[in-house]
Amino acid sequence: MTGARWYARPEGEGLILRKAPRLASWNKASDPDQIRLREYLEDTAELVAPAMVSGPWALRLDVGLPTGRALIDMADLDNYAFPLATHLRSEHLASVWCTKRHADTSRVLVASVHEAPAPDATYTVRTTAASQTNAYKEQIRAGVASAAEIPFGGVQLQIAFVVGPQRNWLNLWKPTIDALDPLLGRTRADRDWHPKDGRITDLGLHVDVDPFLGHDVVVTVAAGPVAFT
Incomplete structure (x- = not known):
């Protein structure tokens, strides 16, 4: 079975976005949020x-938020990255990076991928359940259950997926992150699958394909605190 493959963050200043990045929206197509999202994409x-x-190529999206807005509350990075990655997606998209910081502008960059060493302190689990089920999330959470919760503040998170050739790896992002409450903490102690994922200020997502993996997914997670500058 293929092991996790990690890619470096694309380097360079990138291009200043002409329209502000938008969060994913599941409203009807005529909803103003959906219209603005389509225009941005x-x-x-x-x-x-x-x-x-x-x-193989990588996407980097650096989201600028207004000064005074908390960086570790809401504005979930996977919800910024998902619609743009989906809109630009090709079979060769292998790595997606997304950050948020206080800035007047947001930037985007596309580049060829370059492999990188594996991060420290990784947790690996092989899932056998469908990603839209709680069983998938339970398997992910069990794989990081031994981890200590990251101290209060921003979090840098990388996840490397190994999937079969028929998998759309972008659809694995949200259910995987939803299961990382041992690392991120819970928004409410009695509420499953609602971690404090607004804490993630630096997100890296990677994929490799194993033609013999079938419908299983191998997920490797690395996370730690990030200092604001």
Whole structure:
């Protein structure tokens, strides 16, 4: 079975977004949030089109938030990364990075991938359940159950997925992060699958394909505190 593969964060300043990044929306197509999301996605796709590369590639989205807005409350990074990755997605998208910080502008960058060493303190689990089920989340949570909760503050999180060739790995992001409450803490002690994921200020997501893995998924998680600058 193929082991986790990690990729470096794409380097460079990137391109300043002409439209502010939008969070994922599940409202009806005519809803103003959906309309603004589509406008942002289409404009950003046009912006990065000249820089798109052939072969495995990485996406980096740096979200600028207003000064005074808490960086570790809400504004979940996977909800910023998911719609743009989905809109730009090709079979060669292998790594997605997303950050949030106080800034007047947001930036985007696409580049060829470069492998990187595995992070420290990783937790690995092989899941056998469908990702939309609680059983999948339970298997993920069991894999990190021995971890201590990261002290209060921002969190840097990387997740490396190994999937079969038929899997859409983007759909694994949310249920996997929802199961990481041993690392992130819970929003409420009596509420499952609602971790304090707004704490994640630096997110890296990676994928490799194993043609013999079938419907199972191998998930490797690395997380730790991040200092604000």
